[in-house]
Amino acid sequence: MNAAVTATRGATALDIAAIRRDFPILHQSVNGKPLVYLDNAASSQRPKSVIEAVSRYYEHDHANVHRGVHTLSQRATDAYEGARETIRRFINARDTKEIVFTRGTTEAVNLVAQSFARPGFQPGDEILISALEHHANIVPWQLLREQVGAVLKVIPISEQGEVDFVEFEKLIGPRTRLLALAHVSNALGTIVPVEKFIKVAKQHGVPVLLDGAQAIPHTPVDVQALGCDFYCFSSHKMLGPTGMGVLYGRKELLEAMPPWQGGGDMILSVSFEKTTFNQLPWKFEAGTPHIAGAIGLAAAIDYLETIGMERIAAYEHELLEYATDRLSRVPGLRIVGTAANKAAVVSFTLEGIHPHDIGTILDTEGVAIRTGHHCAMPVMEFFNIPATARASMSFYNTREEIDRLAAALEHTRKVLG
Template sequence: MRTFDIEQIRADFPILGREVNGRPLVYFDNGATTQKPKQVIDAITRYYADMNSNVHRGVHYLSQISTDAFEVTRRKVQAFIHAKHEHEIIITKGTTEAINIVASCYGRAFINAEDEIIISAMEHHSNIVPWQMLCDEKGCKLRVIPMNDRGELDIEAYKSLFSERTKLVSFTYVSNALGTVNPVKEMIDIAHEHDVPVLVDGAQAIQHVAIDVEALGVDFFAFSGHKMYGPTGVGVLYGKEELLNKMPPYQGGGDMIKDVTFEKTTYNELPFKFEAGTPNIEAGICLGDAIDYIESIGLDVIKDYEEELLAYATSRLSEIDGIRFIGTAAHKSSVISFVVDGVHPYDIGVILDKLGVAVRTGHHCAQPVMNAFDIPGTVRVSLAMYNTKEEVDILIEGLQRALRMLV
């Protein structure tokens, strides 16, 4: 672990040195995707310059070194989230595909008409729509954990949703729209008291807090590489070995088979049973470099810095007249969502962009959350370890300027 040197960290991210509309870039859209350090960018170039080949299929040198590098990442992921077995790590396109694999494969095998799936009121669309599709196909039902006006889940109501028909629980670790950190271990334990497996969407958690899937006892855990300073187009589904072995494959094709005849196909062993076709090899390999980068700093150090920055940004934003925070949970991660009385979030976002400040506006792929607060959308400021208090001050100045124009 190295000392947290914010200037050195910022120097690792080339894009932070560019200008937008003639002003230094201030990037506060990390909940959508994080920027990439040169260590990852260089690894991407190195793969295509020195290693480019398909994996798991060739006897020649380039295929062997590419395969080895791809499988090294699998082991790095296993260690990073403390999984018991490396074959419990399925390489996917991202969180969305990981959730869809479980909805399709676990749903196909174990969920029937009139069965029930529990999700929460704060889910990203990626953890709503796949379950709705399954319900349409199978005739099963969604049950939704309500949340209060602070953006916290009602745990007593959650307990009351279980019945003999409950077959799966799926919820987010951290709300992408609110920043709420859910009581994940408690919620998993409650589900397991009813012998119900749990999927946790970790897309907004993996880059901020240390994950130990064994300690949590979670059955499935999904996340994306691009949220944790890695490439786009790659993610991970962790699943307990016994569940993955019982599930049918997600797709058919190369690499997920052991033997194929026109009469019958025998499927491959884990993890390859769920990895049909040529993967995003470059991204899969370079996800390992992103993990190396995070671990060179230390998630505990990152967490402490981001919590300090979150507190500072919340305090400074509180100075703005007419601001209303959407999501004021006692436990939050690096997301601040807000509206300003009488001003549309989109207008704020457009003016901030002209000043070089990147924020996200809209419903954040969480329309039910916006509906719960009776708003069309919010301005979302999502922080990363390379952001600074000075950038927060620039945001405040820009917001004040925008509001003078709009109010």
């Protein structure tokens, strides 16, 4: 698909044609048209190197980890723990003890809610979130509210979809026990300037959890530079396997937290009278883990690092600017979420046409986007709309694909006009 190859200028130049060759799934037709995959915020696609790393593991190295003295178990353990080191380096954590494997961002947030917050929070203690959170950073705190009588406070957002910093400074106070914020909004694309929120939280002695699911595939993340206490993210949005995620936690906090699930691998010794829990991070990893998931995630990180997160961020920003301009020229199209700093996400509505119809018609044109509430129903309520259509881009997308999207939207208007 030579026509889809875009040459970009300067230091950000990526060989998109070569990159696209690495992603087998992109080279297919859907409904008779070449696939345009613009649903990356829901889940990214996988390069061959990730698929092959997972295959190779199952073909050559699989056995259970941390158990056997035999060769395969040792290989599996080395690969699994090697993945932990790759991830530690990628987010610049101090210690692999701070990297806990989970099923995804959702499980990581729930782990913090149940193991960090639940044991110590008192009735009336406050958890601060923002109005643009994904349900995964709302519902675990509502469960906690029921369990310990905590209070959930919500920082409002502006019409542009930016978290209101002034209101945040008014809301944080002596009862605030945790600030839990999205790093990047999945529904709108807003990049939240988390650094300044963290700075204020620190002045109040309030720990900070960041939901990094939408940030980590698109921008360099340094947990020490951010100064957050917890950082949660998912493998499948960053080219890795599904069912795999990471909780980064500061060691001092993780050490003090009780295990949240019991079972094998999270113990040192068990008798009916007394069980001694394992060290970090295995204390939080009960049962046989997603070994192939960790290995695949490490391969995904290797791939991302080969391209470079800075270059990915720069190229995706160009795509965002192009898409914002191109889509704004589609008659009747309104972009929802116009923050000054955005990831490559364009959420929009088309006058008189429901997003669901847009999604169906685009699919017949081979264009995959997400339509609906994006697991952020409070965001939809704020904008007083039932749903949006959302195009979310990755570094393997091209300007030509955005042109295809725009043409398909114009076609949509004709079909339902």
